[in-house]
Amino acid sequence: MSGLVYLNGDWIAPEAAKVSVFDRGFLFAEGIYEVVPVYHRRPFLAEHHLARLTRSLEAIGIEAPGQAFWLALVDDLIANNPSIESGLVYFQVTRGAESKRxxxxxxxxxxxxxxxFTPMQLHWDTPAPAKVTLCDDIRWLRCDIKSVSLLGNQLLKQEAQRRGAIEPLLHRDGRITEGAxxxxxxxxxGEIYTAPADHLILAGITRMWVIELAQRLGLKVNEQPFHVAELGELDELFLTSSSREVQPIGQIDDIIVADGRCGKVTQQLIDAFHASKREHIA
Structure with missing residues (x-):
C-alpha cells in the first residue's frame, strides 16, 4: 500500500486518521513537531533533526521514545510511501488526550x-532572489522550542504575503531574530552574520549545516545579532530552511540588496549545499 500515515502505532490512509477532540495538542497546542528532508529516499541530517525533536519534547515535559524509534519510523514512512522519491517527513507529538478538557x-x-511523508521537488538551481518584509516579532519568548503553537508565525506569514513578500524578516526592538x-x-x-542560537530563534538544522559549509569554505561566520539599522548596509542577505535550503534575498521592503541579484557568498553556499546533497545521495 502507498500514501499511508502513522498514528499511534497504526499505518492508515490519511482520511482515516483521527485523534480525540480532547487531545491537548488540539485544545492547547501542547505539542512538538519536527521535519526531516529526504533526498532520493535517503533522510538528510536526520540525527540532528531528531535530536532537536527530543530536546523540544524534554523542554515541555513530554516523555517519548528514543532516537532509535524515530529513525526506524523515518525508514518505515519512506517504505510505506514508495511513490515519493524526495520529500519531507513530518512528526507531531502531543501530550495526549484525557476524558474531558x-x-x-x-x-x-x-x-x-x-x-x-509528503513530496518535495528536489532542485539543483540557484533560486531567484526574493523579497522579504520587516515585521515586529510578536511571538512568545521560547522560540527555541519547536512548538505546534504557530499562530504568531502564521499571522506574520499572512502579513508578508499581503505585502508581496515570501517571508517576514522579524525583529525585537531592532534586533533581527529570524523568519516565520x-x-x-x-x-x-565578506563576513557572515546570523542571530545567535538563543531563546529568540529556532536554531534550524539547515542553519547549522550552512554554518559548517561556510567554515569549510574558509568564510568567517559570526553568530551575533545584526540590526534593522544595518539593513541598508548589507552586501548580501539570504535565508535558510529545510524546504528552501539556501534562498537569496534581493529586496527588504524598499531596500534593494546586492543589486537584486544573488551575491557571491550566497552563491558559494548554494553550490556547497547542492554538492553536499550530491554526496549524500551518491
Missing part, C-alpha cells in the same frame, strides 16, 4: 504520535 493535566497520559519558518544570514565585508 482540563487546563492542567490530571495524570499521566500516552503521547499522541503522528507522522507523514526560516533563519537569516547577512553578509557584510
Amino acid at each position: 482540563n487546563h492542567l493535566p490530571q495524570g499521566p497520559m500516552t503521547p499522541t504520535i503522528f507522522a507523514t 519558518s526560516s533563519n537569516y544570514f547577512a553578509v557584510k565585508q
